[in-house]
Amino acid sequence: xxxxxxxxxxxxxxxxxxxxxxxxKEVKVGQLLRVPFGHxxxxxxxxEVRAEACAPGADYKIKPILGIADPAPFFSPExxxxxxxxxxxxxxxxxxxxxxxxxxxxxxxxxxPKELLFVEPCDGDAQQLTAYQKELLExxxxxxxxxxQPLCREFSTxxxxxxxxAAKGAVAIAPxxxxxxxxxGRSVLPSRPLALNEMQRAALERIVGADHxxxxxGVTGSGKTEVYLQAIARELEGGRGAIVLVPEIxxxxxxVRRFAGRFGDRVAVLHSALSDGERYDEWHRIRTGEARVxxxxxxxxxxxxKDLGLIVVDEEHDTSYKQEETPRYNARDVxxxxxxFEGCRVVLGSATPSLETWLNAQQGKYALAAMSARVAGxxxxxxxxxxxxxxxxxxxxxxxxxxxxxxxxxxxxxRGEQTILFLNRRGYSRVLECKECGxxxxxxxxxxAYTYHSADSCLRCHVCGGWTPPPISCPDCGAHDFSYTxxxxxxxxxxxxxxFPHARILRMDADSTSRKNSHDDLLSKFRxxxxxxxxxxxxxxxxxxxxxxxLVGVLNADASRNMPDFRAAERTFQLIAQVSGRAGxxxxxxxVFIQTFHPDDPVILAAADAAFDRFAAAELQDRKxxxxxxxxxxxxxxxxARDGTVALRWADLYAKSLARYxxxxxxxxxxxALERAEGWFRxxxxxxxxxxxxxxxxxxxxxxxxxxPKDVRATLDIDAINVL
Ligand code: ADP
Ligand code: ZN
Numbered sequence: 146x147x148x149x150x151x152x153x154x155x156x157x158x159x160x161x162x163x164x165x166x167x168x169x170k171e172v173k174v175g176q177l178l179r180v181p182f183g184h185x186x187x188x189x190x191x192x193e194v195r196a197e198a199c200a201p202g203a204d205y206k207i208k209p210i211l212g213i214a215d216p217a218p219f220f221s222p223e224x225x226x227x228x229x230x231x232x233x234x235x236x237x238x239x240x241x242x243x244x245x246x247x248x249x250x251x252x253x254x255x256x257x258p259k260e261l262l263f264v265e266p267c268d269g270d271a272q273q274l275t276a277y278q279k280e281l282l283e284x285x286x287x288x289x290x291x292x293x294q295p296l297c298r299e300f301s302t303x304x305x306x307x308x309x310x311a312a313k314g315a316v317a318i319a320p321x322x323x324x325x326x327x328x329x330g331r332s333v334l335p336s337r338p339l340a341l342n343e344m345q346r347a348a349l350e351r352i353v354g355a356d357h358x359x360x361x362x363g364v365t366g367s368g369k370t371e372v373y374l375q376a377i378a379r380e381l382e383g384g385r386g387a388i389v390l391v392p393e394i395x396x397x398x399x400x401v402r403r404f405a406g407r408f409g410d411r412v413a414v415l416h417s418a419l420s421d422g423e424r425y426d427e428w429h430r431i432r433t434g435e436a437r438v439x440x441x442x443x444x445x446x447x448x449x450x451k452d453l454g455l456i457v458v459d460e461e462h463d464t465s466y467k468q469e470e471t472p473r474y475n476a477r478d479v480x481x482x483x484x485x486f487e488g489c490r491v492v493l494g495s496a497t498p499s500l501e502t503w504l505n506a507q508q509g510k511y512a513l514a515a516m517s518a519r520v521a522g523x524x525x526x527x528x529x530x531x532x533x534x535x536x537x538x539x540x541x542x543x544x545x546x547x548x549x550x551x552x553x554x555x556x557x558x559x560r561g562e563q564t565i566l567f568l569n570r571r572g573y574s575r576v577l578e579c580k581e582c583g584x585x586x587x588x589x590x591x592x593x594a595y596t597y598h599s600a601d602s603c604l605r606c607h608v609c610g611g612w613t614p615p616p617i618s619c620p621d622c623g624a625h626d627f628s629y630t631x632x633x634x635x636x637x638x639x640x641x642x643x644x645f646p647h648a649r650i651l652r653m654d655a656d657s658t659s660r661k662n663s664h665d666d667l668l669s670k671f672r673x674x675x676x677x678x679x680x681x682x683x684x685x686x687x688x689x690x691x692x693x694x695x696l697v698g699v700l701n702a703d704a705s706r707n708m709p710d711f712r713a714a715e716r717t718f719q720l721i722a723q724v725s726g727r728a729g730x731x732x733x734x735x736x737v738f739i740q741t742f743h744p745d746d747p748v749i750l751a752a753a754d755a756a757f758d759r760f761a762a763a764e765l766q767d768r769k770x771x772x773x774x775x776x777x778x779x780x781x782x783x784x785x786a787r788d789g790t791v792a793l794r795w796a797d798l799y800a801k802s803l804a805r806y807x808x809x810x811x812x813x814x815x816x817x818a819l820e821r822a823e824g825w826f827r828x829x830x831x832x833x834x835x836x837x838x839x840x841x842x843x844x845x846x847x848x849x850x851x852x853x854p855k856d857v858r859a860t861l862d863i864d865a866i867n868v869l
Contacts (some may be wrong), residue, residue: 146196148172148210150180150189157238159192163209172210175218175225177252179211188214188252190243192225217432219247223486224447230482236841236861237472245472246447250421251428262293263321264307267314274313281306282315293318336406338375342521345372348514352376358481358491360461360506363516364755365496365726366523366690372516373457374407376492377438381411385454385489386437390476392463393417393442398665399672399690404440415441415448443468443476446483453489456480461493461502462719467866475864477502496726496757497719500768501775503761526697526728526735528753530744533701545640550698550738557696558648558677562733564696566641566680567724568634569704577604577615581624586616590824599635637700638680645678653681683720685727695735697728702741702749710868711773714748718760721752772810774864778837781865782830782844784814785858789826795857796828799847806843809834817868825858837863 146164162180164172172178176191220228224246232242266286274282284300285291293304311318341349345368352359353376363369377387391400393416405412413427413436430436432449439448443466446456458466458477466476477493484491493502493511506513519525531547546554557564576594577586586595588606595604597615605612618625629636634654641650653667664684671679672691679685699721706717721739728735741749751760769776782799786792796814804811812831820827834840844861853859 146172146194147207148178148191149193149195150178150210151192151240151243152180152182152187152189153240153244157240159239160189161207163207164194165209168210168213171213171216173218174222175220176216177214177219179214181208181211186211190219192239219251219449221449223483224449226486227447227479227483230486231472231474231479234837234841235472235474235863236844242472242474245444245468245474248415248424248428248444250424253421253425261321262304262318263290264293264296264311265290265317265319267317272313274310274315278306278310278313278315282310285316290316334402334406335409336403338378338407339368339371341371341375342368344516344518345520348372348516349375351512351514352490352492353379355490355512357510357512358484358493358505359512359514360498360502361492361494361514361516362498362503362506362757363494363496363514364519364525365723366519367496367516368520369459369494369516370403371520373459373492373494374404376455376457376490377408380454380490381408381437383454385452386434386439386450387455387457388439388441388445388448388450388453388480389457389459390443390445390466390480391440391459392465399668401440404438408438410435411437413439413448415439415445417442446476446479453483453487455490455492456484457492457494459494461495462497462499464866467864469867471860473862473865475866478864497722498757500715500761500765504765504775524734525755526725526737528725528737528739528755530749530753531738531740532744533740533742536740545637545700546644546698547738547740550740551644553696553698553736553738554645554648554678558645560695562695563671563674563676563691563693564678564698565685565691565694565724565727566637566678566698566700567682567685567720568637568680568700569682569720576629578628579619579622579624580626580628582619582622584619584621590821596633597629599639634680634682641678641680648678649676650678650680651676653679653684685724691727693733694727695733697724697735697737699724699737699739702739702752703743706741706743706746706748711768711771712866712868714760714764714767717748718752718757718764721749722755722757725752725755772833777810777833777835778840778863779865780832780837780840780861780863781868782832783817783858783860783862784828784830784853785822785825786856787825788856791857792826792828795853795859796830798851799859800830802847802851803830803832803843806839806846808839809843831868 146169148162148164149159150162151159172191172194174191174194177188178191180187180189228242228246229239231237232239264285266282281300281302285296293307297303297307307316307318310316348361348363349372352361352372361369361372373389377389380387389404401414413431415424415427419427427436428449431439434451437450439445439450441448458480461477468474481491483489502511505511529549531549533547536544536547554564577597578584586604588595588611590606590611595606595613598605603612603614615627634652638650638652641648651667651671670676674693702717702721705720706713710716725737728737739749739753743749747763748760768774773779784792784796784799786795793814800811800814803809810833814828814830817827817829832840840863848859
């Protein structure tokens with residue numbers, strides 16, 4: 146018997162090994178095997194088992210495997226099929242895809258759960274106990290036993306005393322695997338299913354009855370989560386499991402609590418902040434079937450749930466579902482494929498679906514369930530557009546906060562209600578500019594302007610993380626006068642404090658949340674009404690549900706509208722609709738102020754009206770006319786080298802060759818908005834075709850015919866989302 150193994154070295158090929166007779170019965174597809182590789186021992190996944198070696202050792206001798214690292218397969222045959230599909234579709238080495246699908250922590254041999262001593266009271270009466278021992282035993286019985294160390298601390302005793310109790314048969318002491326529970330110490334209140342309204346019930350029936358993926362298009366606050374919960378409950382009743390994908394940013398304790406509150410211990414949580422031990426334990430609880438519902442970000446789409454019945458992709462339009470490193474998969478699309486391979490239901494939910502998903506629903510590839518109103522008759526918020534042009538005329542320069550917005554905030558302060566302010570930039574202000582010659586301080590390694598951070602008075606590069614103190618004089622003209630242009634969250638916060646000296650203000654951006662849990666802490670504070678105003682970046686745009694927030698302000702809607710990205714309109718619509726969705730989610734009605742220099746822009750107008758259908762119809766028409774997604778498949782190829790001319794030469798050569806491949810529309814090689822990053826020069830080629838397969842085939846052809854030299858990095862990103 147022979148086995149084809151993918152070895153963890155990113156070689157993008159499978160190696161054939163022989164299986165010794167005594168292991169023939171044990172070796173299974175999907176297992177992790179130990180194999181000899183060169184002079185080393187290596188580990189690799191068994192991908193195929195066959196009776197014959199298909200290409201008997203032409204250039205190498207077939208060696209036998211050394212053993213089986215773990216008898217339980219890490220991949221089911223369906224999961225292997227899925228991993229292979231990702232490898233094909235994204236043009237990525239199979240090993241990188243296998244790696245993406247199993248957390249590294251699970252493969253580390255030392256991540257196994259620690260065994261600690263557990264003290265358990267025995268039944269029946271123990272003989273000859275001293276008064277002190279009797280009292281101790283009673284205490285241990287009362288708490289139902291526990292881990293040795295904490296127990297000693299709690300009852301002010303020693304391990305020796307407990308061992309003496311054990312010797313008399315009063316308690317049993319034995320090592321036990323301690324589960325590292327990411328939810329430990331968090332209070333989770335059990336919740337019961339709510340009585341669904343008419344629209345929710347119709348949506349649930351559509352989901353349960355569908356044999357296609359379902360797009361659940363529900364406005365913010367329409368109760369999508371309750372529909373997911375009840376759809377999952379049905380799967381559990383049928384003995385099946387479920388996966389819920391949420392954007393990493395909205396994987397807050399609040400979200401987790403909603404699922405844990407309904408399904409208790411049957412919920413496993415996977416997210417990036419878990420320790421290796423927690424991840425190992427959660428993954429194994431899923432694999433053994435102890436946990437039936439998995440909540441996590443994009444990588445949770447690979448969770449080894451037994452008898453998977455349903456995958457929910459919440460906020461399916463969210464860009465965090467796209468992995469921005471090899472393999473560059475989109476978890477939403479992987480969910481749809483997994484659903485097809487495993488015959489399980491898939492629900493894609495959003496108030497602002499991606500146009501890719503929307504078109505699929507329009508064309509009948511997906512079923513559509515729509516929920517067009519908020520629950521319990523709560524109205525959508527009233528949206529006002531504020532013309533910054535007029536404000537600028539009235540005040541000589543455009544203010545960060547218009548008078549309308551300030552009045553509205555003051556009103557909330559009076560009423561004891563809360564405000565969320567959204568600004569799509571972090572840092573004190575974006576750039577440091579010489580007043581004399583207008584030159585902007587820029588990172589020497591990356592072609593981006595430095596951002597000034599007032600907390601430690603330094604200039605930081607948001608690409609490479611490099612920093613420098615602000616210069617004393619302009620490096621170009623020697624002048625000493627600088628101005629800080631643009632507005633970041635820190636500067637907005639300061640301006641706000643001037644306007645409202647008594648307001649309690651929280652700021653949330655990448656700088657204020659770099660500590661572990663700081664994200665959660667900030668939100669808990671805001672929820673507990675320990676602050677009046679929350680000001681932040683896109684972090685606060687999604688998924689938050691604060692009943693006391695009745696005002697939302699978008700400080701500058703044009704920042705995303707003017708991005709050099711064909712999805713700028715879509716992003717702007719999503720952003721405005723999502724932040725607006727944070728206002729007035731409970732009894733009190735909400736109000737939204739959107740500040741813009743272009744109050745007559747149809748995209749901003751549609752967003753203000755929450756008119757998704759209108760926006761989508763117009764935008765689809767434009768995309769169709771321009772031959773852009775979702776009507777075509779779009780990919781970018783990026784060429785990087787330390788030497789700019791070398792990067793350009795290869796980008797150019799690939800662009801010209803690919804342009805000759807039938808069925809592709811290929812751009813010239815151009816420097817992207819980010820021309821240099823971390824000392825690497827970058828050139829980009831944009832590729833479009835009717836099908837992703839064609840782009841992948843063309844890429845394989847050129848990569849084989851003209852492989853790039855060692856000093857050049859070439860990467861293909863199919864269905865690229867980040868085009869800058
Ligand atoms: P969405 O995910 O669509 O933005 P949520 O699921 O967060 O909406 O629901 C918004 C609020 O409405 C939540 O506080 C939720 O508990 C409540 N809710 C949902 N469904 C119902 C219902 N059928 N009856 C009453 N309240 C509901
Ligand atoms: Zn830099």
